[in-house]
Amino acid sequence: xxxxxxxxxxxxxxxxLAAARDxxxxxxxxxxxxxxxxxxxxKAILKRLENPLSFQQxxxxxxxxxxxxxxxxxxxSVFYVVIENVMEVRRFVxxxxxxxxxx
Numbered sequence: 001x002x003x004x005x006x007x008x009x010x011x012x013x014x015x016x017l018a019a020a021r022d023x024x025x026x027x028x029x030x031x032x033x034x035x036x037x038x039x040x041x042x043k044a045i046l047k048r049l050e051n052p053l054s055f056q057q058x059x060x061x062x063x064x065x066x067x068x069x070x071x072x073x074x075x076x077s078v079f080y081v082v083i084e085n086v087m088e089v090r091r092f093v094x095x096x097x098x099x100x101x102x103x
Contacts, residue, residue: 005049008088013078016092017041020076041073045080045089052080052087061100068103079103 017038024034048055048071058068058079066081068090077099079091093102
């Protein structure tokens with residue numbers, strides 16, 4: 001594909017990521033693991049930005065104008081949609097949570 005995509009982060013994604021970072025850093029007392037998780041998440045998102053539509057859509061129980069796509073990063077999932085030429089990153093969720101309820 002010759003499309004170039006623009007990356008956009010919603011505030012909810014930033015909040016989710018910060019909450020995970022803080023939990024790992026302060027509750028689990030492992031700031032190095034938190035730093036690695038953020039690095040791995042950034043790398044995975046940038047890699048997906050190269051061709052965000054070439055992956056399977058995340059099955060949703062809700063009818064959506066723009067389908068969700070999922071990126072797995074360790075025990076977490078990054079959820080994004082593609083709107084025209086924008087890859088909009090919306091959520092960062094721990095995989096053991098009730099994903100259909102959260103999304």
